[in-house]
Amino acid sequence: MAEEQKPAEAPPAKTPVEVNPILKRLVDTFGEGVLKTHEFRGDATAIVDRGVLVDVCRLLRDDPEFQFDFLVDVTAVDYIGRKPRFEVVYHFYSIAKNHRVRLKVPLEEGDPKLPSIVSLWVGANWLEREAWDMYGIRFDGHPELKRIYLYEEFEGHPLRKDYPKEKRQPLIGPGAVHHDPQNDDLSIT
Amino acid sequence: MADERQSGNGENQDNLDLAFETMELKVGPSHPATHGTVRIQLKLDGERIVWSEVEVGYLHRGFEKECESGLYYQVFPYTDRLNYVSPMINNVGYALACEKLFDVEVPDRCKYLRTIASEVSRMSDHFTCLGACALELGAFTAFLYAVEAREHVWDIHDEMCGARVTCNYVRIGGMSADVGPEFPAFVHEKLAKVAKLKKDFEDLLLSNPIFIERMEGTGMLAKEDLIAIGVSGPLLRAAGVPYDIRRAQPYLIYDRIDWDIPVGDAGDNLDRFLVRIAELGQSTRIIEQCVDQLPGGPVDINDPHVRLAGKGRVYNKMEELIAQFKLVTEGPKPPVGEVYLAVEGGNGELGFYLVSDGSGSPYKCRARSPSFSNTQALSRMIDGQMLADVIPTFDMVNMIGGECDR
Numbered sequence: 001m002a003e004e005q006k007p008a009e010a011p012p013a014k015t016p017v018e019v020n021p022i023l024k025r026l027v028d029t030f031g032e033g034v035l036k037t038h039e040f041r042g043d044a045t046a047i048v049d050r051g052v053l054v055d056v057c058r059l060l061r062d063d064p065e066f067q068f069d070f071l072v073d074v075t076a077v078d079y080i081g082r083k084p085r086f087e088v089v090y091h092f093y094s095i096a097k098n099h100r101v102r103l104k105v106p107l108e109e110g111d112p113k114l115p116s117i118v119s120l121w122v123g124a125n126w127l128e129r130e131a132w133d134m135y136g137i138r139f140d141g142h143p144e145l146k147r148i149y150l151y152e153e154f155e156g157h158p159l160r161k162d163y164p165k166e167k168r169q170p171l172i173g174p175g176a177v178h179h180d181p182q183n184d185d186l187s188i189t
Numbered sequence: 190m191a192d193e194r195q196s197g198n199g200e201n202q203d204n205l206d207l208a209f210e211t212m213e214l215k216v217g218p219s220h221p222a223t224h225g226t227v228r229i230q231l232k233l234d235g236e237r238i239v240w241s242e243v244e245v246g247y248l249h250r251g252f253e254k255e256c257e258s259g260l261y262y263q264v265f266p267y268t269d270r271l272n273y274v275s276p277m278i279n280n281v282g283y284a285l286a287c288e289k290l291f292d293v294e295v296p297d298r299c300k301y302l303r304t305i306a307s308e309v310s311r312m313s314d315h316f317t318c319l320g321a322c323a324l325e326l327g328a329f330t331a332f333l334y335a336v337e338a339r340e341h342v343w344d345i346h347d348e349m350c351g352a353r354v355t356c357n358y359v360r361i362g363g364m365s366a367d368v369g370p371e372f373p374a375f376v377h378e379k380l381a382k383v384a385k386l387k388k389d390f391e392d393l394l395l396s397n398p399i400f401i402e403r404m405e406g407t408g409m410l411a412k413e414d415l416i417a418i419g420v421s422g423p424l425l426r427a428a429g430v431p432y433d434i435r436r437a438q439p440y441l442i443y444d445r446i447d448w449d450i451p452v453g454d455a456g457d458n459l460d461r462f463l464v465r466i467a468e469l470g471q472s473t474r475i476i477e478q479c480v481d482q483l484p485g486g487p488v489d490i491n492d493p494h495v496r497l498a499g500k501g502r503v504y505n506k507m508e509e510l511i512a513q514f515k516l517v518t519e520g521p522k523p524p525v526g527e528v529y530l531a532v533e534g535g536n537g538e539l540g541f542y543l544v545s546d547g548s549g550s551p552y553k554c555r556a557r558s559p560s561f562s563n564t565q566a567l568s569r570m571i572d573g574q575m576l577a578d579v580i581p582t583f584d585m586v587n588m589i590g591g592e593c594d595r
Binding site for chain 1: 246253255289290416418430432438526527540542561562576595
């Protein structure tokens with residue numbers, strides 16, 4: 001019985017901060033800038049405001065306690081119908097300290113942009129371009145934010161949940177297949 | 190164009206500001222000296238590269254979009270086609286990420302089989318990479334030795350799952366098939382053949398001065414730069430950073446097996462080659478220990494809501510029949526949440542980031558592919574080098590289109 005009562009008493013949002021020193025340090029340093037933290041299946045996650053993103057990243061990279069020198073991944077998730085709609089997700093790893101952390105930045109549908117972190121990790125370059133290509137997230141300060149997988153004339157961002165999976169777009173370039181909206185067949189012109 | 194500098198000789202010979210034009214050259218997306226579909230744009234001053242840009246995306250097939258529209262167990266065939274020369278590692282990585290999300294743990298026998306599967310895949314990945322490198326540097330004979338060795342490695346694949354390349358072998362909470370009692374002997378026999386071919390392959394290339402000269406001192410990049418770009422795997426280890434997820438954050442049974450992490454020193458193409466050769470030996474060591482220690486017992490977990498219960502139980506028990514029906518039609522249902530799990534792929538950190546909304550399909554299924562980050566470093570590796578160095582450097586980066594472009 002005593003064990004059952006224990007988790008009910010503790011506020012669920014605070015528990016990961018108490019357990020995880022990385023999250024605790026972030027909350028202590030940035031206060032309101034860290035909107036929420038959680039730890040699901042051992043993955044420490046901090047949801048931060050885009051205003052403090054670069055400062056948080058700099059601390060993660062340069063602080064001797066953290067040493068997150070390895071930017072693993074940058075991607076986005078489209079929670080359509082939810083506010084805010086988008087979340088940009090960063091995964092960091094420290095080779096020296098052998099620990100991981102995940103940062104998430106919520107973004108509103110009408111204003112999906114946030115500062116780029118290419119100045120901190122060069123490797124963010126392609127990853128941010130991919131997030132732009134697939135989700136239409138703008139990264140301010142990115143040296144060359146252009147599509148990476150698709151061609152520049154492509155309309156829309158295919159990993160958004162409102163982009164239909166079956167949608168076809170014309171190929172661009174010599175020998176391209178042109179799509180006639182009146183007729184669903186594809187014809188080579 | 191590039192000759193204009195020479196044409197101005199005479200009184201202006203010492204003037205370094207002399208205007209000259211660079212030559213533009215586009216390599217790929219389909220070029221006989223590269224494997225994989227990638228376009229490398231170059232600006233050359235003579236034969237020296239002054240600027241380069243790498244373009245990827247020619248093999249983009251919408252991996253994530255497909256995964257989002259299928260059920261959890263339907264993703265496995267797509268993962269086969271990420272890195273198609275080491276499909277089993279992708280299977281294992283995705284299954285482990287799912288199991289982390291579902292919070293289930295597979296039996297020991299399954300862990301051993303998955304470890305064997307991963308290392309077999311790593312061997313086929315390395316043999317393909319090294320063989321193709323030899324081929325593209327003109328050593329056709331050596332390539333054939335590597336491909337023959339790879340055939341034996343694929344015979345082990347075949348013995349495990351019945352397919353050579355696209356295996357679709359692993360399941361959430363188990364495997365699609367168990368191996369028979371003759372499996373250990375079969376593996377030992379095949380590995381002995383592979384070891385002999387590997388020795389021949391090594392001897393053919395490493396005693397060849399042309400090969401050594403093209404590999405040594407080319408494509409170097411400091412380890413700090415590699416880390417900043419996010420390069421992992423043999424490329425990073427060749428530069429002297431012993432980062433290997435199998436050791437840093439052990440999964441399956443890598444912490445119970447005796448093996449070493451080969452590291453290089455200079456981080457040039459030759460080191461990358463030698464690290465991969467050494468890793469082939471380590472993989473052999475791991476597989477041999479695994480088959481010798483292979484424990485008995487079940488392969489699948491006993492949880493009909495995650496893993497099919499098997500026909501014997503489905504035909505005789507009502508509960509299992511209902512569970513099987515729901516599992517197949519609706520998919521296994523994980524709790525709401527998100528997980529990231531990384532395994533050591535053939536080319537580095539292969540991670541899966543899954544977001545669950547509680548339904549039977551992944552809300553998001555992201556593959557963090559090592560080739561994508563590694564290919565990003567290619568441009569920096571070849572800048573300032575000779576045009577001919579693009580080939581061995583690209584070979585050692587070992588960009589796999591399916592994985593890089595997803």
